[in-house]
Amino acid sequence: MSKNVNRREFIKTSAMGTGGVLAASSMFTWVPSFLEDSVTPLLESHAERTPTVCEVCFWNCAGWVYKDRDGNIQKIIGNEDDPNSNGRLCPRGTAGVGIYNDPDRLTKPLMRVGEPGKQEFKEVEWDEALNFITEKMNKIKAEHGAEAMALMHHGTAGPHFKHLFKSFGSKSEAKPASSQCLITRESGFINTYGAGLASPEPTDVKNTKCLVLIGNHIGENMHNGYVQEVSHAVNRGASIITVDPRFSTIASKSKFWLPIRPSTDMALLLSWMHVIINEELYDKKYVEQYVYGFDELKAHVAGYTPEWAYTKTDIKPGDIRKTAREMAAASPSVIIHPGRHTAWYGDDTQRTRSIAILNALLGSYGKKGGYYFPEKAKLPAYPHPEYPHPHWTAGDLAKKVGYKGAIAGITNVIREASLPGAKEKFGHEYKGWFVVATNLIQSMPQKDKTIEALQNLDLVVVVDTMPMEITGYADVILPEATYLERYDVARVAQNRIPNIALRMPAAEPKGDSKPGWWITRELGLRLGLDKYYQWEKYEDVLDWQFKQVGSSLEEMKKIGVKQFDKKSKLYLDDGEDYFFNTNTGKIELYSTDLEAMGYDPMPKYTEHEQPEDGYYRLIYGRAPMHTFGRTINSPNMSDLMEENAIWVNPKVAKINDIKSGQEIWLENQDGIKSTFSAKVRVTERIRHDSIYIVHGFGHTNKKLTRAYGKGIADSELITKIKVDPITGGTGMRSNFVTLLTENPHKKDIV
Ligand SMILES: Nc1nc2c(c(=O)[nH]1)N[C@H]1C(S)=C(S)[C@@H](COP(=O)(O)OP(=O)(O)OC[C@H]3O[C@@H](n4cnc5c(=O)[nH]c(N)nc54)[C@H](O)[C@@H]3O)O[C@H]1N2
Ligand SMILES: Nc1nc2c(c(=O)[nH]1)N[C@H]1C(S)=C(S)[C@@H](COP(=O)(O)OP(=O)(O)OC[C@H]3O[C@@H](n4cnc5c(=O)[nH]c(N)nc54)[C@H](O)[C@@H]3O)O[C@H]1N2
Ligand code: SF4
Ligand SMILES: [Mo]
Numbered sequence: 083m084s085k086n087v088n089r090r091e092f093i094k095t096s097a098m099g100t101g102g103v104l105a106a107s108s109m110f111t112w113v114p115s116f117l118e119d120s121v122t123p124l125l126e127s128h129a130e131r132t133p134t135v136c137e138v139c140f141w142n143c144a145g146w147v148y149k150d151r152d153g154n155i156q157k158i159i160g161n162e163d164d165p166n167s168n169g170r171l172c173p174r175g176t177a178g179v180g181i182y183n184d185p186d187r188l189t190k191p192l193m194r195v196g197e198p199g200k201q202e203f204k205e206v207e208w209d210e211a212l213n214f215i216t217e218k219m220n221k222i223k224a225e226h227g228a229e230a231m232a233l234m235h236h237g238t239a240g241p242h243f244k245h246l247f248k249s250f251g252s253k254s255e256a257k258p259a260s261s262q263c264l265i266t267r268e269s270g271f272i273n274t275y276g277a278g279l280a281s282p283e284p285t286d287v288k289n290t291k292c293l294v295l296i297g298n299h300i301g302e303n304m305h306n307g308y309v310q311e312v313s314h315a316v317n318r319g320a321s322i323i324t325v326d327p328r329f330s331t332i333a334s335k336s337k338f339w340l341p342i343r344p345s346t347d348m349a350l351l352l353s354w355m356h357v358i359i360n361e362e363l364y365d366k367k368y369v370e371q372y373v374y375g376f377d378e379l380k381a382h383v384a385g386y387t388p389e390w391a392y393t394k395t396d397i398k399p400g401d402i403r404k405t406a407r408e409m410a411a412a413s414p415s416v417i418i419h420p421g422r423h424t425a426w427y428g429d430d431t432q433r434t435r436s437i438a439i440l441n442a443l444l445g446s447y448g449k450k451g452g453y454y455f456p457e458k459a460k461l462p463a464y465p466h467p468e469y470p471h472p473h474w475t476a477g478d479l480a481k482k483v484g485y486k487g488a489i490a491g492i493t494n495v496i497r498e499a500s501l502p503g504a505k506e507k508f509g510h511e512y513k514g515w516f517v518v519a520t521n522l523i524q525s526m527p528q529k530d531k532t533i534e535a536l537q538n539l540d541l542v543v544v545v546d547t548m549p550m551e552i553t554g555y556a557d558v559i560l561p562e563a564t565y566l567e568r569y570d571v572a573r574v575a576q577n578r579i580p581n582i583a584l585r586m587p588a589a590e591p592k593g594d595s596k597p598g599w600w601i602t603r604e605l606g607l608r609l610g611l612d613k614y615y616q617w618e619k620y621e622d623v624l625d626w627q628f629k630q631v632g633s634s635l636e637e638m639k640k641i642g643v644k645q646f647d648k649k650s651k652l653y654l655d656d657g658e659d660y661f662f663n664t665n666t667g668k669i670e671l672y673s674t675d676l677e678a679m680g681y682d683p684m685p686k687y688t689e690h691e692q693p694e695d696g697y698y699r700l701i702y703g704r705a706p707m708h709t710f711g712r713t714i715n716s717p718n719m720s721d722l723m724e725e726n727a728i729w730v731n732p733k734v735a736k737i738n739d740i741k742s743g744q745e746i747w748l749e750n751q752d753g754i755k756s757t758f759s760a761k762v763r764v765t766e767r768i769r770h771d772s773i774y775i776v777h778g779f780g781h782t783n784k785k786l787t788r789a790y791g792k793g794i795a796d797s798e799l800i801t802k803i804k805v806d807p808i809t810g811g812t813g814m815r816s817n818f819v820t821l822l823t824e825n826p827h828k829k830d831i832v
Pocket of ligand 2: 423
């Protein structure tokens, strides 16, 4: 059997198949045989191995890269000492070498030639590109202040650029991975427990008796350590309750699947509170000791009966009661999962607050099988002088336009403040952007606005590994070396066990690509920021840092991951005193901060628009073998899933007279038509009021030879957004589409 076929099979297994009938335990059963087959012979041949931290997604698992005698990368496997991966990488991580090998990679700095907006570039040397950027940045600083430079970023490249920006005098940064993702969840938990959850989420899935997943489709959403724990939980017989308009992979493993009407989750959450309080199923001791505002909450949810919730959610009152009792029976070893991508409908801080509140009622926060207290190693930063103090930041602008609970810079606010007329609205405006490892055209909604902002700026620098949609809008494109070719900031992730991990190069950078640390240092020196770069190579920074915690670069190269003794406890003891970092020192069911800012102190149900006849809600999610759009072109991944399919309920297929396999186009409520088509997948696994596609497809950059034109991009159909009034996080699930069987672009191709 060829290697390709092998890989195809194990990934299918890991995804539990499309029929959802495989045992969940098989999610990882491929791993041992995979190790036996390939790594043992490699080890015997004394192949070299170097530590890495995976960058294929942001779970950032630590692993080992094995090379053969000729120095070719052969395998990437997990590091046994790594609590994020427990020694096993997910299929995307093991196939990460495809990202390094992709022949379409950017390997030379590029500069725009001719008109702004025209996508024509010439190859230049690093010196020319960096000198050009330096000149532009100095000009912007002289005319508008350093604050007028903004940084949009994602992933491990981010910290190098943050250091450069802060040294330069700007603290304006934002990322879709916050504003379009988890900012609202963090806000919901901060406004309840006085602390956010961060990453990896400290949910004690390993020990839970009941796991409630609300629009969190783990198994397709492939976060490694978390998938492993869910897989074990299923095997142990923990009951899983999945709330999803789609029969997801995990729904097929669940004791209860609640096919909720999209956008009505808050009604379900409030009525669960109603049942738990009314039937006195809550953890009385816990509530009495740790909670503030119980009586207010009790009165507040009195009217949110299951009968009322049924009219909103389509979930039968009996099922609401049954699932509430199921959760309570497991208390405190129960997790109402906070989710991750939680920016949905505009009331998202309040929805995640409802989740936070339910956990508090069931006494699960700080308890075994609920939420544990994670710990993070303390790795001191390499010494540098104090950063200058900027006069304004992206966070200030977010507050200025009314997001009083903004806990970070917001991508959409930076975009607004980069459009013509921004100065009048904000008192400030952006003149330059660095876009680092984020494909804003696909990851921010309303791409026309993004393009308008990009074209209004004096300087756009894109730092990427691939030609993507975003690179087309750059003045300068800087090719970053892939994670397999670079040293990087050490990974310091929270977990049950504090630990640090090293990423080091396994290969020389291809072409003229360079690591982020090199790019930022070169710019820093040109900008006269030498005092912030008192080192020559990043190895020096890492070695110094590791020595502060009793290790060294030399040791880390051998072990990859170092664990430290845990100083704090995982769980609260029974009745232990605990101070929550809120105004009252308690878990606030009634939020005093939200009240002070003028928001609802307790979550209220808000009605959301539903699709008109002939239209369906556009919902989107993940596929196990891809990470957003970043892996679609990878030679190893594109043959596993080349394009996305449009999930359509049989009733909808009948009404629209379409069949499985038929190519169709989508048009949204604003008349925006998908650039490309995708194949229909008729399935009972999706409600009749929605259609579903996997995010990340439909690339329009022709330089992506495998990904171009494959499937439909959900992003281009997301022209309507619902903004969370507290944080500014952007909900993207309020778009409705109709199905087109004829190519709407036909007349364009004469
Ligand atoms: N429509 C829609 N929008 C979404 C989502 C959705 O589901 N649908 N999901 C949201 C969520 S949850 C998130 S977290 C965000 C994520 O969205 P993004 O921040 O855009 O994240 P990615 O898609 O991973 O970023 C991809 C970019 O990073 C580049 N890249 C990959 N590796 C490297 C590297 O090592 N160095 C550099 N310099 N570049 C690299 C890729 O080539 C690509 O251009 O999107 C959000 N936006
Ligand atoms: N393989 C893989 N894994 C990933 C990623 C990846 O790109 N690829 N990305 C990672 C990142 S950054 C994130 S943030 C997470 C995101 O993963 P999740 O937190 O799981 O979020 P989504 O992918 O947005 O979730 C989509 C699910 O929500 C359901 N849904 C849609 N509308 C509603 C609704 O109104 N109510 C309810 N209850 N459900 C609804 C959809 O049917 C779908 O099953 O995944 C992470 N894991
Ligand atoms: S979950 Fe998979 S893709 Fe993500 S970091 Fe871990 S191995 Fe890499
Ligand atoms: Mo995300």
